Amino acid sequence: MSLIFDTHSHYDDPRFPDPDALVSSLFSGDVCGIIHASTDPKSAEFGLMMSEKYPRYYTSVGIHPEYASEYSSDSLSRLRDIALGSKKVVAVGEIGLDYHYEGYDRAAQIELFRAQIEMANSLGLPIIVHSRDATGDCVEILRELRPRGVMHCFSGSWETAKEILSLGMYLGFTGALTFKNSKKAQEVVQKMPGDRLLLETDCPYMAPEPFRGKTSDSSMIKYTAAKAAELRGTDPDSILFSARENAERLFAVSVDAQK
Numbered sequence: 402m403s404l405i406f407d408t409h410s411h412y413d414d415p416r417f418p419d420p421d422a423l424v425s426s427l428f429s430g431d432v433c434g435i436i437h438a439s440t441d442p443k444s445a446e447f448g449l450m451m452s453e454k455y456p457r458y459y460t461s462v463g464i465h466p467e468y469a470s471e472y473s474s475d476s477l478s479r480l481r482d483i484a485l486g487s488k489k490v491v492a493v494g495e496i497g498l499d500y501h502y503e504g505y506d507r508a509a510q511i512e513l514f515r516a517q518i519e520m521a522n523s524l525g526l527p528i529i530v531h532s533r534d535a536t537g538d539c540v541e542i543l544r545e546l547r548p549r550g551v552m553h554c555f556s557g558s559w560e561t562a563k564e565i566l567s568l569g570m571y572l573g574f575t576g577a578l579t580f581k582n583s584k585k586a587q588e589v590v591q592k593m594p595g596d597r598l599l600l601e602t603d604c605p606y607m608a609p610e611p612f613r614g615k616t617s618d619s620s621m622i623k624y625t626a627a628k629a630a631e632l633r634g635t636d637p638d639s640i641l642f643s644a645r646e647n648a649e650r651l652f653a654v655s656v657d658a659q660k
């Protein structure tokens with residue numbers, strides 16, 4: 402039984418010269434579901450095109466905080482139209498705040514994040530959150546606007562995790578969970594409720610050990626699941642199975658129905 406549900410992928414990255422060949426081979430292997438994380442309207446079009454082609458490929462629509470200064474209300478209404486036009490749009494993302502690099506515009510990022518959460522809430526869709534060096538502002542906005550969704554590539558402390566879980570949100574873990582220096586994320590995986598845990602690649606990034614630094618793809622989630630299983634004292638298939646159920650619940654999809 403294929404159990405891998407990748408809740409965060411970027412198969413439109415130039416590191417994937419032939420996304421079709423790769424995605425078809427993944428679906429004939431261990432992968433039962435893939436969600437495309439959009440970063441801008443063009444990327445949302447890619448997600449939509451792929452999800453029309455593959456029954457168990459889904460997409461989000463959203464503008465990444467890195468592009469906050471380029472967005473206009475036009476691009477948001479284009480995303481809203483895409484979401485309203487297809488049942489394969491299952492989330493608004495990836496959206497959020499990224500204060501990592503110099504030169505970011507904090508006010509523009511906050512404005513765009515809030516506008517996209519409000520769009521998600523009005524569409525009844527969950528959000529996929531990207532938060533980097535911005536935990537305080539991010540949690541404050543989530544607490545106020547109360548979207549459903551997932552904190553993607555979670556690497557924060559158990560204290561932060563508890564706050565986010567108390568808002569009803571899920572936590573997503575990439576291959577970074579397997580890295581030696583990921584002690585905080587490992588502690589969170591050990592302690593958190595199993596029904597809020599999602600697995601993801603963020604491919605082509607964040608390949609798990611023993612592929613760290615290489616191009617990742619959805620099949621590599623089995624290594625992340627093995628690490629999570631070790632931390633939670635269970636077996637990898639149970640982790641994959643419950644992460645898949647969690648993804649189906651949050652994104653309101655049923656991969657079996659699509660086979």
Ligand SMILES: [Zn+2]
Pocket residue numbers: 409411438495603
């Ligand atoms: Zn991403």
